[in-house]
Amino acid sequence: MTTAPVISGTQLRLRPHVLSDMDAFGAFYQSDRAQYVTKPDGPTHLWYGFASEVGSWALTGMGSWAIEVGGQLAGQISVTHPPHFPETELGWILLDTFEGRGIAFEAATLAIAYTRDTIRPASLVSYIDAHNTRSIALAKRLGATLDATADRCDDADVVYRHNVGETA
C-alpha cells in the first residue's frame, strides 16, 4: 500500500501521518481556529476523516502529509480527489503556534511541485470558506487565482485555482 512520500524543505518536512498526529488534530478541531472547517462530532468522525486521508494514498496515490517542523507536528497539507469533489483539491491546516512563519506557504509549495510532477491531475484547486481571509491570502501568495464559476460542493466556499501546468 502506498503511503505519503517524505519531502524535505528548508524549514520543514512533509512526512506520512502517524496515529499520534490524530490527537493534535482533535484538539485543533475543538479550537476557534477550526471555525471554517467541518468539525468532527466525536472520535468516530475524527477517525474517519483522518484515516481516510491516510488511506487515500493507497487508493489514489494522493492524500495528506503531516507538516513537521523541528520534529514537531505543525499541521497538515493534503492533495485529495474524493469522487464527490469536482476537481483535485489542495488543502491545509496549520496548528496554533506555527502561524506567521511561512510554514504553510512552504508546505503548499512543496505539495504543488509534487502534484505537478508526480500526481499530474487535470487541475488543482483550493476550496476555501469565503470568510477565511487568512487562507485566501495564502492561496493568493501561492499564485492561485479566484475562479468564480468553478463547481464546488459547498456554496459557502470560494474556489482558487493553482497552476499545475499542461497535464490535462
Add this chain to the structure above:
Amino acid sequence: MTVRFSAPTLTTDRLTLRPPHLSDFDALAAFYAAPRSHFVGGPQTPELAWRTLAQEAGHWILRGFGRWTVVETATQTPVGTVGLWHPEGFPERELGWDLFDGATGKGYATEAAIAARHHAYATLGWTTLISLVADGNDASARVAKRLHATRDGDFTHERYGPMQVWRHPGPEALT
C-alpha cells in the same frame, strides 16, 4: 520517493482476503446504500462510502492491521469486508464481518473470520479478540456463535448505538 506498506493476503477454501482497492468502491457503495447496512452505520451516501473505503486502507497504514476485502476466489467478485478493526471509538480490537448483498447464507462470513482470527493469533500474536454485534443483528450474532464466541457484556457506540460484545476463544483454546 514512494513508501510502500505491505498488507498480507490470506486465502481459504473459497475466498481470498486481500487489502482494499479503489476498484472495491462500487461494491462498497452499493452495500452502504442498502438498508441492510443500518447495523454498521449505514445507509451512507457515496461520499461517506468513499470515506469508509479510504479509512479501511488508512487503518492498515496507521495501525498495521485492518480489514480485508473478501473476494470469492472462483469469480473474483467482492463479497464483503472482514478483518481486524480498531477505529477510534471502539473499546478494543475487533474482528468484524460485513457481507455484501447476495453473499449471505453461504458461510462466507464464518470462513473469512476464521482466517482473520487465525492471522490475529498466529501471526500478530494477539491473545484476545472481540466482535461487536448491533442489537437486533441476529444474522451477525449467529456468525459469532458459530465462531464459538460468547457474550461478554454490552457496549454503546456513539453512532451505532447499543451493541453486544462477543468474546472469541483465545489462541490456546483453538489449537
